[in-house]
Amino acid sequence: MTNPSQVDDISIGGEVIRLGQFLKFAGLLDSGGDVKAAIVDGDVTVNGEVDRRRGRQLHSGDLVGFDGRTVRVRP
Template structure:
């Protein structure tokens, strides 16, 4: 069983990335259509708050949550 409090670091190789890109890059979703839908439906959080902006710029240290997974943007 996965620890719900655990946060997985996902290195992006830069300083920022858009939320939609990050969801695919981190392996949480596999298609742009799915990304658009789950963000619009309010199923994604950034730093604990629902964010419905697919183009939101994430910075290193931001934590994205989706379906019980929490992943942190890292270098």
């Protein structure tokens, strides 16, 4: 389980964002190719579960994990 003090909040400036976009926006990955590979390989979690959909809609409060880092979506 993730310690809440180790979660960074990332403000997206709106209500929703797609998972692939968020990974780049949050600085977790640099390119679309890296995003696609990480998601397909099952290296990305949303709310603690592996999610392989780049187009998944994220909402405020969702937790995204990658490479030992967890970030929370904020509007």
